[in-house]
Amino acid sequence: MAVTALYVHVPFCAQKCRxxxxxxxxVAPCDLDAALDAYFExxxxxxxxxxxxxxLGQIRTVYVGGGTPSLAGERLVKLARRISMW
Structure with missing residues (x-):
């Protein structure tokens, strides 16, 4: 059976909720970009x-979750393009 979905965990938040x-x-705002860059690389x-x-040839759906994935910004677009090239 081919794998058709992928979950990507982005474990960063501006603030951890209880x-x-x-x-x-x-991650402190001053360290967030460096942490995201290292994680995404x-x-x-x-x-x-x-x-x-x-x-990854059969992937049709990518789920992104974890902390606050939107903090990754354009990295999410690059991620989607990277996955779709396979």
């Missing part, structure tokens, strides 16, 4: 490895 059960952490490398192995 009720949240997600594995996430708040690692994520792109892992996606490329899976893509090269043929594991």
């Amino acid at each position: 009720y949240c059960d997600f594995d996430s952490q708040s 690692h994520l792109y490398a892992r996606l490329d490895a899976f893509g090269n192995a043929g594991a």
